[in-house]
Amino acid sequence: MRQLLLDLLPDSSPSLDNFVPGGNGETLAALTEWLAATRPDASFCLVGEAGSGRSHLLRASGFPYVDADKNPGLLGVKGEATLAVDNVDRLDDNGQIALFALFNQLKAGGGRLLTAAIQPPRHLTLREDLRTRLGSGLIYRLQPLSDAExxxxLAAQARERALKLTPEAIDYLMRHAPRDMRTLSALIVALDRYTLEHQRSVTLPLLRELLAREATPAA
Structure with missing residues (x-):
């Protein structure tokens, strides 16, 4: 669904309010407190598999955001008061050196570093000094949402848009669309626009039509 991912992402920016916590209520509460500077720790690491919401929360933090998967050397990244680094397990040698220096700079200046990775720092293939720094702060694991969650x-997002989405329609989306919440939420946005543009209600034929259209590569 290349076109969907590129052009029909949710029209609201990632925030703590539009994050779907599922079983991650404790993690979300801890992160919210830390972002409000009510906890003294200099760093906070979110651990979880792809699709668990790590990137959403890092972007929702309001911190300057960098994705080490796209910028493994952290080129041009500066440490001011705050910094969010996604996918720290993808840092190359230069990026690890840079993040070690940034961590020390932020901590010395009373700043804060928010990171995310697929495994806890102690299990990452990183420099020992960087693993130690990242492991010295708060570490919380994000659990992926269950299908029921x-x-x-999806039902709640549809209701917010006054979009009539039957259990059968939701089941169809869950079986035929990518399973991450970012894409599924994008589909709710796309459905809302599509039904308004064509003055049609949500039916299984309409869902098949929309998914087929969005799966067609752009010319």
């Missing part, structure tokens, strides 16, 4: 979230 995803379905409930």
């Amino acid at each position: 995803k379905a409930a979230a």
Whole structure:
């Protein structure tokens, strides 16, 4: 669904309010407190598999954001008061040196570093001194949403848009669309626009039509 991912992402920016917590209520509460500077720790690491919401929360933090998967050397990244680094497990040698220096700079200046990775720092293939720094702060694991939680979230998002989405329609989306919440939420946005443009209600034929259209590569 290349076109969907590129052109029909949710029209609201990632925020703590539009994050679907599922079983991650404790993690979300801890992160919210830390972002409000009510906890003294200099760093906070979110651990979880792809699709668990790591990137959403890093972007929602309001910190300057960098994705080490796209910028493994952290080129041009500066440490001011705050910094969010996604996919720290993808840092190359130069990026690890840079993040080590940035961590020390932020901590010395009373700043804060928010990171995310697929595994806890102690299990990452990084420099020992960087693993130690990242492991010295708060570490919370994000659990992926269950299918039932995803379905409930889609139903709630549809209701917010006054979009009539039956359980059968949600089940169809869950079986035929990518399973991450970012894409599923994008589909709710796309459905809302599509039904308004064509003055049609949501039916299984309409869903098949929309998914087929969005799966067609752009010319």
